[in-house]
Amino acid sequence: MATLFSKIEKNVEIHTGLPIDKVRWYSPSELRYHLENKTHRKMTFSIEFPAIGRGNVLRNRIVSSEEINRDVDKILA
Amino acid sequence: MTEKDIYLFYSERVKVLYSEIEARNNTLPIELLFEIHSAFDHLKRFHVDGEPEEKCADKAFSHLKRGMLDAFKLKLKYHNADYEKLIKQKTDLRLIDSGKFLPQLLEARKNIIQTARTARIAEGQDKIDTAFEKWYELSMLIDEFETCYFDPRKIQWARRQGVFHFSTNFIIGLITGVLASILASIVISKFL
Numbered sequence: 001m002a003t004l005f006s007k008i009e010k011n012v013e014i015h016t017g018l019p020i021d022k023v024r025w026y027s028p029s030e031l032r033y034h035l036e037n038k039t040h041r042k043m044t045f046s047i048e049f050p051a052i053g054r055g056n057v058l059r060n061r062i063v064s065s066e067e068i069n070r071d072v073d074k075i076l077a
Numbered sequence: 078m079t080e081k082d083i084y085l086f087y088s089e090r091v092k093v094l095y096s097e098i099e100a101r102n103n104t105l106p107i108e109l110l111f112e113i114h115s116a117f118d119h120l121k122r123f124h125v126d127g128e129p130e131e132k133c134a135d136k137a138f139s140h141l142k143r144g145m146l147d148a149f150k151l152k153l154k155y156h157n158a159d160y161e162k163l164i165k166q167k168t169d170l171r172l173i174d175s176g177k178f179l180p181q182l183l184e185a186r187k188n189i190i191q192t193a194r195t196a197r198i199a200e201g202q203d204k205i206d207t208a209f210e211k212w213y214e215l216s217m218l219i220d221e222f223e224t225c226y227f228d229p230r231k232i233q234w235a236r237r238q239g240v241f242h243f244s245t246n247f248i249i250g251l252i253t254g255v256l257a258s259i260l261a262s263i264v265i266s267k268f269l
Contacts, residue, residue, distance in 0.1 A: 004213040005090065011220040012093050015100040023096045024088050031096060039103050046104045051154050052147035053108030 078134040080120055083141065087116075091141050094148045101155055109151075112144030142209075146200065149212040153193055156219045159227060160186060168236045182226045189218050 009020045016023055016031070017038055026034065032043045047053075091113075099105045116137040123133035163170075170179040196211035 001210055001213060004210070004217060007217050007220070008097075008213060009093060011216075012097045012100075015097050017100075020093065023093055031099065035100055035103055041103045043099070043103045043105065045110075046106050048106040048108055048147075048151060048154070052106065052150050053111070 078131060078138055080123060080130055080134050080137075083116065083120065083134050083137045086138065086141055087113075091145055094145055098148050098151055106147075106151065109144050109147055112140045112147070116140040116144075142205065146208070146212065149196075149216060152216055152219060153189075156189070156222070159223075163227065163232070166232075166236075168232060169238070169242075170232075170235060172235045172238045173231050178226070178231070182222075185218070185222050185226065189215065189222060192218060 012023060013020055016035065018026070018031075018034065023031070036043055095105070095109060098109065119133045119137040119140070122128040123130050170182065173179070174181075192211055192215045196208050196215055199205075199208035199211055
């Protein structure tokens with residue numbers, strides 16, 4: 001299994017554009033920063049249910065930061 | 078199993094695979110993050126709530142394994158979407174590599190689906206090690222498939238050839254039609 005996984009690691013290096021040691025070493029925010037610079041796209045979150053997950057995680061949708069800000073502004077108004 | 082084993086598994090396997098999923102579309106599914114969240118919560122119970130280390134580590138390990146299996150399934154899902162896009166486009170893939178491209182592509186795809194089925198069956202039978210082995214294999218097959226068959230140069234070439242063949246056939250058809258109508262009018266005018 002270790003040999004198989006080393007091939008997966010090679011592919012991860014291609015996709016991320018980073019050596020595998022750096023993939024392991026980078027913090028989630030460093031990796032996000034790197035990928036956003038590489039692709040010129042902001043990172044987003046998705047919901048993949050029912051393909052994965054058990055339906056117990058924010059099943060309907062995610063709340064955007066704009067919506068949260070709007071709600072907070074409404075409270076503060 | 079100890080708490081340290083969990084961090085090692087996370088660093089060696091989970092983080093690597095999650096990075097690939099993230100790098101594909103700059104998107105990270107909430108479901109994957111939730112598994113890390115759950116694993117972290119079990120580790121907390123060892124330090125804060127006085128639960129035995131082994132029990133907490135085992136439970137955290139289950140969540141990380143579930144997260145990895147989910148990541149493999151997502152990889153298959155993303156691959157499937159790319160494959161559908163390739164197959165459904167109006168490009169004659171039979172033109173590539175003297176006709177060898179399409180049959181080889183279909184064979185490779187069949188292999189991917191078969192391996193995924195075996196992985197799912199093993200997972201259903203709780204043979205987790207076998208399932209992981211098969212998912213690793215599947216991941217590798219998808220990578221190979223993408224390298225061999227998602228080659229934009231070949232697809233572009235086939236598309237251009239397709240347009241060329243269509244145009245040539247169209248012009249030949251048009252000329253044949255015009256000639257036939259001229260011939261018919263000559264024949265008709267001679268007999269009338």
